Amino acid sequence: MxxxxxxxxxxxxxxxxxxxxxxxxxxxxxxxxxxxxxxFLGEAVSxxxxxxxxxxxAEIVSVFxxxxxxxxxxxxxxxxxxxxxxxx
Numbered sequence: 001m002x003x004x005x006x007x008x009x010x011x012x013x014x015x016x017x018x019x020x021x022x023x024x025x026x027x028x029x030x031x032x033x034x035x036x037x038x039x040f041l042g043e044a045v046s047x048x049x050x051x052x053x054x055x056x057x058a059e060i061v062s063v064f065x066x067x068x069x070x071x072x073x074x075x076x077x078x079x080x081x082x083x084x085x086x087x088x
Contacts, residue, residue, distance in 0.1 A: 010041065039086055 010018045010029075017029040018041075031038060040060055044050040054074075061071050075084045 007020050009016055012028070015028060040057070042053045042057060044053045057074050061074070064071050075086075077084045
């Protein structure tokens with residue numbers, strides 16, 4: 001698939017895990033019982049959508065914390081700050 005420079009791409013090294021804000025594009029990116037580190041991505045196109053996304057993200061954080069996971073802060077990218085660095 002041709003990747004336009006304006007399309008969001010998620011990668012690990014040289015392997016593309018997903019693009020154009022799709023999900024589950026690669027089995028490499030799926031959760032398994034052996035998963036130790038994960039990142040969850042969401043998208044919103046308006047303020048109303050952002051409110052719903054924030055609620056969903058808070059729910060994901062809550063579920064994982066209750067399960068004993070270490071959860072980092074939620075990070076957001078937009079047209080003014082398009083880059084988010086993910087660290088382990």
